[in-house]
Amino acid sequence: MIRTNGLTRRFGALTALDGLTLTVPTGELFALVGPDGAGKTTTMRLLAGILDPTAGEAFVAGKHTVREAAALKHEIAYMSQRFGLYPDLTVEENLKFYADLYGVTRREREQRLPELLSFSYLTPFRDRQAGRLSGGMKQKLGLACALIHTPRVLFLDEPTNGVDPVSRRDFWRILYRLLAEGTTIFVSTAYLDEAERCARVGLLHQGRLLACGTPDEVKRLLRGTLWGVRAAQPRAAAALLKRELAGRATVGLFGTTVHVVTALPDAPAAIGAVLAAAGEPFDAIEREEPTLEDVFVSVIGEQAA
Amino acid sequence: MSAAERSPHIVAGGDAAAGAGDGGSALSGTGNAGAAAVRSPAVTVHELTRRFGDFTAVNRVTLAVATGEVFGFLGPNGAGKSTTIRMLCGLLTPTAGSGTVAGFDIRREAEKIKKHIGYMSQKFSLYEDLTVEENINFYSGIYRVPPAKKRERKEWVLAMAGLTALRGSITGTLPAGWKQRLALGCAVLHEPPVIFLDEPTSGVDPMARRAFWELIYELAGRGTTVFVTTHYMDEAEYCDRLALIYRGDMIALGTPAQLKRETADGIIAVTGDQPQLLLAAVEDLPGVREAALFGRGIHVVTADAAALLPAVQVRLAERGFAAAAAVVEPSLEDVFVMRIEAHDRNGAAA
Numbered sequence: 001m002i003r004t005n006g007l008t009r010r011f012g013a014l015t016a017l018d019g020l021t022l023t024v025p026t027g028e029l030f031a032l033v034g035p036d037g038a039g040k041t042t043t044m045r046l047l048a049g050i051l052d053p054t055a056g057e058a059f060v061a062g063k064h065t066v067r068e069a070a071a072l073k074h075e076i077a078y079m080s081q082r083f084g085l086y087p088d089l090t091v092e093e094n095l096k097f098y099a100d101l102y103g104v105t106r107r108e109r110e111q112r113l114p115e116l117l118s119f120s121y122l123t124p125f126r127d128r129q130a131g132r133l134s135g136g137m138k139q140k141l142g143l144a145c146a147l148i149h150t151p152r153v154l155f156l157d158e159p160t161n162g163v164d165p166v167s168r169r170d171f172w173r174i175l176y177r178l179l180a181e182g183t184t185i186f187v188s189t190a191y192l193d194e195a196e197r198c199a200r201v202g203l204l205h206q207g208r209l210l211a212c213g214t215p216d217e218v219k220r221l222l223r224g225t226l227w228g229v230r231a232a233q234p235r236a237a238a239a240l241l242k243r244e245l246a247g248r249a250t251v252g253l254f255g256t257t258v259h260v261v262t263a264l265p266d267a268p269a270a271i272g273a274v275l276a277a278a279g280e281p282f283d284a285i286e287r288e289e290p291t292l293e294d295v296f297v298s299v300i301g302e303q304a305a
Numbered sequence: 306m307s308a309a310e311r312s313p314h315i316v317a318g319g320d321a322a323a324g325a326g327d328g329g330s331a332l333s334g335t336g337n338a339g340a341a342a343v344r345s346p347a348v349t350v351h352e353l354t355r356r357f358g359d360f361t362a363v364n365r366v367t368l369a370v371a372t373g374e375v376f377g378f379l380g381p382n383g384a385g386k387s388t389t390i391r392m393l394c395g396l397l398t399p400t401a402g403s404g405t406v407a408g409f410d411i412r413r414e415a416e417k418i419k420k421h422i423g424y425m426s427q428k429f430s431l432y433e434d435l436t437v438e439e440n441i442n443f444y445s446g447i448y449r450v451p452p453a454k455k456r457e458r459k460e461w462v463l464a465m466a467g468l469t470a471l472r473g474s475i476t477g478t479l480p481a482g483w484k485q486r487l488a489l490g491c492a493v494l495h496e497p498p499v500i501f502l503d504e505p506t507s508g509v510d511p512m513a514r515r516a517f518w519e520l521i522y523e524l525a526g527r528g529t530t531v532f533v534t535t536h537y538m539d540e541a542e543y544c545d546r547l548a549l550i551y552r553g554d555m556i557a558l559g560t561p562a563q564l565k566r567e568t569a570d571g572i573i574a575v576t577g578d579q580p581q582l583l584l585a586a587v588e589d590l591p592g593v594r595e596a597a598l599f600g601r602g603i604h605v606v607t608a609d610a611a612a613l614l615p616a617v618q619v620r621l622a623e624r625g626f627a628a629a630a631a632v633v634e635p636s637l638e639d640v641f642v643m644r645i646e647a648h649d650r651n652g653a654a655a
Contacts, residue, residue: 034510035482035512036482036509036510037480037481038510081508134382134383135382135383136381136382137382158508161507161508162382162504162507162508163382164380164382164536164641165538165638165642166381166641166642167381167382169598169642172598173598176584176598179581180581190508190510191537192511193600196600196601197580197598197601235543239522252515253515253518253543254539255539255542256542256561256562296511296512297512297515300512301512
């Protein structure tokens with residue numbers, strides 16, 4: 001459904017995207033993750049046919065993103081980080097506006113509107129001005145507007161930024177319903193717990209795809225083992241371990257557990273010795289399954305070093 | 306670090322005995338929650354209320370934040386978080402109730418409060434076309450950092466934000482995470498005893514978020530009180546205490562561990578592939594109050610998790626899922642959602 005070959009985009013001296021080759025099959029939920037400035041938004045805009053590549057090519061829903069950009073628009077929806085809602089129009093008026101924009105017929109529109117309102121949990125707010133909706137509701141309305149023409153491929157650029165946990169859950173329920181209807185979804189996110197639930201994840205860094213696979217496959221990139229340290233004072237323990245194990249381990253706080261990623265042969269003993277020497281009390285040092293966030297921090301950290 | 310760096314929180318200019326007192330006591334603290342509890346409060350709020358016409362944005366909120374505490378202020382979009390922060394910063398007058406920040410009254414001493422706090426919002430107010438150093442100089446002027454201290458404070462901010470080598474770079478060209486650290490540095494140039502951070506990490510990648518939280522700990526460790534809002538529940542875990550605000554009401558207050566304990570004895574976590582199918586398989590079981598996607602699986606909320614667990618396991622087996630189910634402690638995200646739903650249910654019943 002999405003196929004790219006050596007897709008590259010340069011802005012002057014900056015290579016925002018460098019030779020992306022990727023295939024996303026129909027009906028897949030694919031997540032693109034990476035640090036700020038990695039090229040995620042550029043990728044979205046290239047795939048949506050809004051930006052032309054400097055080199056390489058991409059096909060989306062069978063359409064060439066440059067030669068068939070006009071036809072492509074009917075097959076896809078793209079929800080950018082600043083999706084254009086009209087704050088002085090109501091929820092329903094915004095939906096009608098987008099229906100007209102996409103050339104949706106009046107009959108289709110009458111059928112689609114109640115569906116989308118109910119599906120985005122916005123039926124009770126249909127007469128409210130979009131400018132008076134909460135951030136989470138605005139994102140849901142943005143998605144509903146993007147879906148008015150029943151696209152086959154959906155591009156979502158960090159759709160849940162600044163959205164609270166309740167709205168984030170609603171948003172993901174909507175995505176799964178779309179997925180069940182066969183829509184292909186390409187999403188970028190800064191929330192790695194969201195990436196965990198996608199079929200496949202691509203890790204982008206400085207315009208290059210460092211890794212691509214199922215969350216489990218991507219986790220195998222972790223060089224070393226993850227040890228979870230439960231300490232009485234997690235912040236102090238993390239700072240200590242970071243200092244003492246510099247160059248030999250990646251150390252970070254993860255909730256109240258200190259995560260230590262290291263290839264040291266007898267890691268628990270080494271970690272325990274550092275803590276004991278400084279008189280830092282701890283309960284347990286246990287091997288843990290890494291999360292995508294651990295992999296992200298460790299792999300990007302190595303690249304930066 | 307030098308003694309001068311360690312003692313930044315005594316109020317410059319000496320125009321307020323109350324402020325100096327708070328600053329002084331902060332020096333003895335270590336910045337952890339236990340010590341914070343016995344120290345003087347940096348922020349107190351009593352029955353704080355703000356109405357806009359017939360809409361009550363903040364409804365009788367009462368809380369106290371100890372000096373050196375990292376206090377997380379959570380709630381859905383539009384719950385009243387920013388309105389509360391604006392009142393605490395002296396930018397908006399309360400309709401009713403009272404409060405103090407760094408020892409100053411939020412109604413009568415708003416101008417003094419502005420000198421004794423740092424504020425950083427998700428829209429960092431940096432000048433994109435100025436260099437890093439020029440931005441620091443600009444804020445040094447705005448915050449009236451004494452000329453004798455300007456250089457030292459600038460070097461401190463550059464070092465803290467990891468921007469010493471990039472001091473001459475145009476701010477607009479920096480990655481978001483770096484700008485965010487610079488914005489925090491600018492917000493604390495005048496060594497305020499209390500800082501307010503309104504969704505400071507929104508839209509920043511996980512590496513940058515971690516680096517940012519290390520700076521927050523560093524400031525708290527030096528006695529600065531940090532009042533922070535976030536939608537990232539992993540960040541909420543890093544706070545000493547949390548308040549949850551919803552539709553203007555404060556509906557929960559406590560340490561992360563307390564809130565989890567008080568909200569539920571346990572929930573059921575199911576881990577496996579295709580969480581959306583797992584969700585569909587278990588959400589209609591009798592006794593399930595809520596089932597939601599959580600990372601690589603689902604979380605099931607019920608009155609008695611241990612009692613429901615066998616039924617969930619049987620259902621998963623019947624439907625042919627190779628998924629593991631177990632009773633676990635609720636995450637803060639679960640707590641957040643459960644508290645809000647409980648509040649809605651009570652509201653509907655009333």
